[in-house]
Amino acid sequence: MIALRLTDIQKTYGDNHVLCDVNLTIEDGEFIVIVGPSGCGKTTLLRVIAGLERPDAGEIMLFDTVVNEMSPAQREVAMVFQSYALYPHLTVFKNFEFALKLAGMTSEQIQQRIDEVAQTLSLSDYLDRKPSELSGGQRQRVALGRALVRKPRMFLFDEPLSNLDAALRMNTRIEIADLHRTLKTPILYVTHDQTEAMTLADRIVVMRAGRIEQIGAPLELYNTPNNRFVAGFIGSPAMNFIEPDLLPGLEAACIGVRPEHLFIAEDGRLSGKVLLHERLGTDTHVIADVGAGQKLTVRLPGQWEFERGAPIAFDFADADAVLFDAQDNRIIVDEPISL
Ligand SMILES: Nc1ncnc2c1ncn2[C@@H]1O[C@H](COP(=O)(O)OP(=O)(O)OP(=O)(O)O)[C@@H](O)[C@H]1O
Ligand SMILES: [Mg+2]
Structure with a gap:
């Protein structure tokens, strides 16, 4: 069953074309993550x-019904905003209740539903508190809970974890993955976090300037990006691009190599000077200036130390590299790389 089908969605604010020809189909139960630059x-x-x-044009279909003319409540989707958007003067219980009262439930039904959700999200002890008396992580769970109590047909999450510290982010990420496994409600989830995108998504949608650039499973996007933009956007540190003028024999193509696929080799095909090294404990990232205004990032497992300005040379296995057309930036798949 199809949960959501967007057909040729257009949206402009003044002369700013914010959404252009957006087409997207989501199956029931799918976890879809949307990534893309700010704006x-x-x-x-x-x-x-x-x-x-309201879109300027295009059709929005939710579970076989065109909903363009329906109000937000009629659509039965729940949105969780980055800013929580809780009612500050209401307790957690009342924040939950608000959404349910609108749906016309009895007070016993409401009590039961709130108890269920509070238990799922470990909020049972906090139902009498106001949002200002909660930690950021607890507030975030209340915002999630407010979406959950309504048993919506789809969740829309807009960077729901961006206000949390690293440990809480990880815990809440695991909770969201668990919730999705249990409820199987389809989720559309916006994030700037690579780990969230790679670990939560069944499929990732990469957007750029109002258009969808590529849709695919996380590793599909990582290993076979359609174009240079997707290649550079998915993965951290980002893929290196070796411009045509840097390696002889490749006039019309740019080579993409992931930082983990570069290795240090004295007689390597690429050489330059160390600009910077970042030691993360598990890995060391070395950023080198390889001339012609280009920088490359190498990811070395383990802990290494480099002197700024020291000469460095590296190489990569041709099988680990991808080629992009230097004109239109699309991936070139039918040409084996040999340099
Ligand atoms: N109500 C509005 N009126 C005019 N322009 C708007 C309005 N809302 C958004 N925009 C513009 O539309 C574009 C897309 O905004 P949007 O908030 O969807 O971006 P985003 O991808 O969510 O970015 P971010 O990652 O920073 O949250 C931006 O250029 C923004 O300035
Ligand atoms: Mg946004």
């Missing part, structure tokens, strides 16, 4: 689906 239209897309914003 590319991710939040606008969620708001259009939720009914908080």
Whole structure:
């Protein structure tokens, strides 16, 4: 069953074309993560689906029903905002209750539903507190809970974990993955976090300037990006691009190599000077200036030390590299790389 189908969605603010020809189909139960640079239209897309914003053109279909003319409540999707958007003067219980009262439930039904959700999210002890009396992580769980109590047909999450510290982010990420496994409600989830995108998504949607650049399973995007933009956007540190003028014999193509696929080799095909090294404990990232205004990042497992300005040379296995057309930036798949 199809949970969501977007057909040729367009949205402009003045002369700013924020969404252009967005087409996207999501199966019931899928966890879809949307990534893309700031301002590319991710939040606008969620708001259009939720009914908080009208598209200029295009069709929004939720579970076989065209919902363009339906109010947000009729669409039965729940949106969790980055800023929590809790009612500050209401207790956690009342924040939950608010959404349910609108749905016309009895007070016993409401009590039971809130108890269930509070237990799922470990909030049972906090139902009488106001948002200001909670930690950031607890507030975030209340925001999640407020979406959960309504048993929506789809969740829309807009960077729900971006206000949390690293440990809480990880815990809440695991909780969201668990919730999704249990509820199987489809989720559309916007994030800037590579780990969240790679670990949570069944499929990732990469957006750029109002358009979808590629949709695919996380490792599919990582290993076979359609184009240079997706290649550079998925993966951290980002893929290195070796421009045509840096290696002889490749006039019309640019080579993409992931930092973990470069290795130090005295007589390597690429050489330059160390600009910087970053020691992360598990790995060391070395950023080198290889001339012609280009920098490359090498990811070495383990702990290494380099002197700034020291000469360095590296290489890579041709099988680990991808080629991009230097004109249109699309991946070139039918040409084996040999340099
Ligand atoms: N109500 C509005 N009126 C005019 N322009 C808007 C409005 N809302 C968003 N925009 C513009 O639309 C574009 C897309 O905004 P949007 O919030 O969807 O981006 P985003 O991908 O969510 O970015 P971020 O990652 O920073 O949250 C931006 O250029 C933004 O300035
Ligand atoms: Mg946004």
